[in-house]
Amino acid sequence: MAKLEQSIDRYAAELDPETSFAVRDASKIKTEQRFDTLWADFEDPNAMRKLAGQVKQHTLENLPRYLAQAEASFQRNGANVHWAVDGDEANAIVLDIMRRRNATKIVKSKSMVTEEIELLPFLEEHGVEAIETDLGEYIVQIDGDHPSHIISPIIHKNRKQVARSFEREGIGEYTEDPEELTRIARRFLRKKYLEADVGMTGANFVLADSGRIVIVTNEGNARFSMAATKTHIVVVGIEKVIPREEDLPLYMNLLGRSATGQAMTVYTQLIGGPKLEGQEEGPEEMHVIFLDNGRSDALASECREILRCIRCGACMNICPVYRQASGHAYRAIYPGPVGAVLSPLLALKNGGFHQLADLPKASSLCGACQEVCPVDIPIPDLLLRLRARGKEESAARGAIDSPGFGMWAIAASQPAAWKMGLAMGHAMNVAPHAWLNAHPSAKSWQSTRDLPKFRGGEFRKWLNARKGGNEK
Amino acid sequence: MIHPTVSGKRIKFMMTCLCDAFYADVARASYEVLEHLGCEIKVPSGQTCCGQPALNAGEWDNARKVIRHTIEEFEGTDPVVIPSGSCAAMTRHGAILGFEGESDLVETKEMASRSWELCEYIVRGLGIENWPGRFDGRVALHRSCHTRNTFIYESAVTLLSSIDGLELVEVGELDQCCGFGGTFCVSFPNVSEKMGQLKVEHLTESEPDFIASLDMACMMHFGGMMDKQKLGTPRLHVSQILKQALDNQ
Numbered sequence: 001m002a003k004l005e006q007s008i009d010r011y012a013a014e015l016d017p018e019t020s021f022a023v024r025d026a027s028k029i030k031t032e033q034r035f036d037t038l039w040a041d042f043e044d045p046n047a048m049r050k051l052a053g054q055v056k057q058h059t060l061e062n063l064p065r066y067l068a069q070a071e072a073s074f075q076r077n078g079a080n081v082h083w084a085v086d087g088d089e090a091n092a093i094v095l096d097i098m099r100r101r102n103a104t105k106i107v108k109s110k111s112m113v114t115e116e117i118e119l120l121p122f123l124e125e126h127g128v129e130a131i132e133t134d135l136g137e138y139i140v141q142i143d144g145d146h147p148s149h150i151i152s153p154i155i156h157k158n159r160k161q162v163a164r165s166f167e168r169e170g171i172g173e174y175t176e177d178p179e180e181l182t183r184i185a186r187r188f189l190r191k192k193y194l195e196a197d198v199g200m201t202g203a204n205f206v207l208a209d210s211g212r213i214v215i216v217t218n219e220g221n222a223r224f225s226m227a228a229t230k231t232h233i234v235v236v237g238i239e240k241v242i243p244r245e246e247d248l249p250l251y252m253n254l255l256g257r258s259a260t261g262q263a264m265t266v267y268t269q270l271i272g273g274p275k276l277e278g279q280e281e282g283p284e285e286m287h288v289i290f291l292d293n294g295r296s297d298a299l300a301s302e303c304r305e306i307l308r309c310i311r312c313g314a315c316m317n318i319c320p321v322y323r324q325a326s327g328h329a330y331r332a333i334y335p336g337p338v339g340a341v342l343s344p345l346l347a348l349k350n351g352g353f354h355q356l357a358d359l360p361k362a363s364s365l366c367g368a369c370q371e372v373c374p375v376d377i378p379i380p381d382l383l384l385r386l387r388a389r390g391k392e393e394s395a396a397r398g399a400i401d402s403p404g405f406g407m408w409a410i411a412a413s414q415p416a417a418w419k420m421g422l423a424m425g426h427a428m429n430v431a432p433h434a435w436l437n438a439h440p441s442a443k444s445w446q447s448t449r450d451l452p453k454f455r456g457g458e459f460r461k462w463l464n465a466r467k468g469g470n471e472k
Numbered sequence: 473m474i475h476p477t478v479s480g481k482r483i484k485f486m487m488t489c490l491c492d493a494f495y496a497d498v499a500r501a502s503y504e505v506l507e508h509l510g511c512e513i514k515v516p517s518g519q520t521c522c523g524q525p526a527l528n529a530g531e532w533d534n535a536r537k538v539i540r541h542t543i544e545e546f547e548g549t550d551p552v553v554i555p556s557g558s559c560a561a562m563t564r565h566g567a568i569l570g571f572e573g574e575s576d577l578v579e580t581k582e583m584a585s586r587s588w589e590l591c592e593y594i595v596r597g598l599g600i601e602n603w604p605g606r607f608d609g610r611v612a613l614h615r616s617c618h619t620r621n622t623f624i625y626e627s628a629v630t631l632l633s634s635i636d637g638l639e640l641v642e643v644g645e646l647d648q649c650c651g652f653g654g655t656f657c658v659s660f661p662n663v664s665e666k667m668g669q670l671k672v673e674h675l676t677e678s679e680p681d682f683i684a685s686l687d688m689a690c691m692m693h694f695g696g697m698m699d700k701q702k703l704g705t706p707r708l709h710v711s712q713i714l715k716q717a718l719d720n721q
Contacts, residue, residue, distance in 0.1 A: 364653025387530030409534035415518035449696030458496035
């Protein structure tokens with residue numbers, strides 16, 4: 001018998017009410033704020049989303065050219081460019097740079113790509129003191145947790161839990177006042193910036209023509225880490241490149257509004273290389289590590305549009321499944337609708353398509369994700385394509401996937417068989433109940449919903465009985 | 473999503489498999505509404521299903537078999553009118569996705585260009601914005617997800633709000649799915665139930681006299697939950713409201 005129970009569904013069922021409420025409430029508010037700012041500030045946000053999607057798609061289709069241009073531009077600015085085929089290579093490059101600089105301490109601003117390659121645990125294993133400087137990510141770090149949202153890493157936690165963590169780690173006295181909690185974290189982190197040798201960031205965008213990276217934060221931590229350290233290392237996915245400086249405003253207008261309903265994030269930095277001669281402060285060296293980690297394969301796949309993603313999180317905020325299940329249910333660093341497509345395609349350490357092939361099924365295909373996507377990714381279509389791939393691959397492995405549609409397809413492509421099914425009448429009233437009862441997970445379907453009564457073929461009978469009925 | 477452009481009053485009616493099996497009353501109301509409009513209606517008797525269940529389950533070979541059959545049944549140049557936003561989305565988008573790079577793509581797109589959901593056909597195809605007759609009651613209209621990127625929901629709003637005696641009430645979080653999603657509701661029964669419960673709460677919170685839907689699939693789901701919870705608000709497909717208004721002229 002095919003296994004019907006899905007781990008995401010079980011996770012959602014067992015989620016504690018406190019977390020469940022926190023996730024749903026925050027997601028709903030962000031969804032509303034996104035809508036309000038976009039439509040208050042622009043006449044036709046949908047036209048912007050479509051244009052932004054087209055520019056990104058164009059960039060992806062010419063990616064080798066734009067990456068080569070970006071590399072040349074960075075080098076012209078005095079930055080070093082590295083290429084990493086996977087997470088292990090990227091991590092090794094970071095460690096190598098640190099050893100050459102005799103560096104032992106690193107401060108890092110928020111970056112999903114470093115989560116993807118599990119950089120911090122790797123560095124800690126090699127004796128490096130690595131600190132997350134984004135408040136949410138820092139709490140994730142001290143809790144030994146994982147972010148459950150790409151923009152709001154601790155969307156699943158409340159202030160009481162944060163206060164308990166700070167108390168446990170001896171960072172500060174227990175307080176539930178968010179401002180005081182922030183002050184405590186700030187006092188602690190300020191010291192860490194000043195001690196660190198290396199500042200590490202991701203990049204929201206890479207501008208190919210000027211060789212600059214763009215980083216947006218609300219806490220100013222990326223900026224601070226660069227002011228205090230001698231070496232700046234950037235790890236960035238190869239898909240983050242956009243062609244020109246003048247393309248940036250379109251994305252900046254969409255990113256903050258889509259992510260948090262902010263017209264602009266608090267801090268926006270454009271960084272093109274290490275400090276110049278005569279400049280008093282700033283890193284002496286800048287390294288940009290371009291990461292593949294499965295992206296080339298994704299680019300060659302039937303789901304290449306997913307690489308347009310600018311990581312705003314709007315799709316997870318609006319997704320009814322994410323809202324109920326929360327990010328950890330997806331078992332991969334990128335959750336929600338974008339993650340359900342991206343995570344199975346990337347070379348994640350716990351990943352691979354087989355391990356995460358259930359993710360694309362975790363959607364009612366409602367289409368809300370595409371409607372809010374700032375780069376108009378057809379996420380429902382991509383989910384469908386991955387479901388088709390999943391079926392093919394499990395068939396090739398001889399594995400059981402889910403109940404097949406073979407018999408149904410025979411009936412639904414042969415009218416005589418279809419009508420015979422309809423004529424079975426009463427039997428059809430019993431069959432779905434028997435089928436549903438056979439599956440433990442489906443039993444709960446029946447416990448909360450009544451099935452309609454089968455009345456097969458009645459419309460056809462009515463039509464035929466009508467005087468002058470004109471059925472073909 | 474292809475928007476239909478081929479209109480006219482000689483039409484083919486797709487009853488949908490759900491109405492074929494469960495909701496004969498809805499197919500009948502839709503048929504009578506089309507008759508009232510003076511349409512010459514053909515109902516291909518070999519029709520079965522649009523193929524969406526298999527496409528969504530990732531069984532694209534099986535889906536293609538059924539889509540091909542549907543295209544054959546509805547061949548010609550007549551508009552195809554469908555009392556379901558979801559089946560209309562399948563013929564106008566899903567089927568095309570399923571046939572990308574295949575030789576059947578031309579026929580699929582051709583059928584898409586003349587496939588209409590019922591309300592959209594009335595408003596955008598025939599240009600009718602005022603519905604005659606009377607229907608007394610406050611109605612909560614569910615926006616089914618597969619009407620996104622179309623003019624289906626707004627067409628239904630246009631028609632319903634033009635009916636004497638009918639008041640549309642506000643429904644919270646219209647962008648949220650009811651949790652049906654075909655096999656999704658069986659494979660993810662807990663998530664689906666939580667989604668359905670929110671939908672039931674939003675649809676009933678302003679205590680409407682009726683709940684209306686453009687899709688019987690959604691209503692089978694949240695309606696099944698309402699029945700289990702003994703929530704007795706009557707539920708009607710939009711076509712049934714249009715028909716009842718006609719009967720009250």
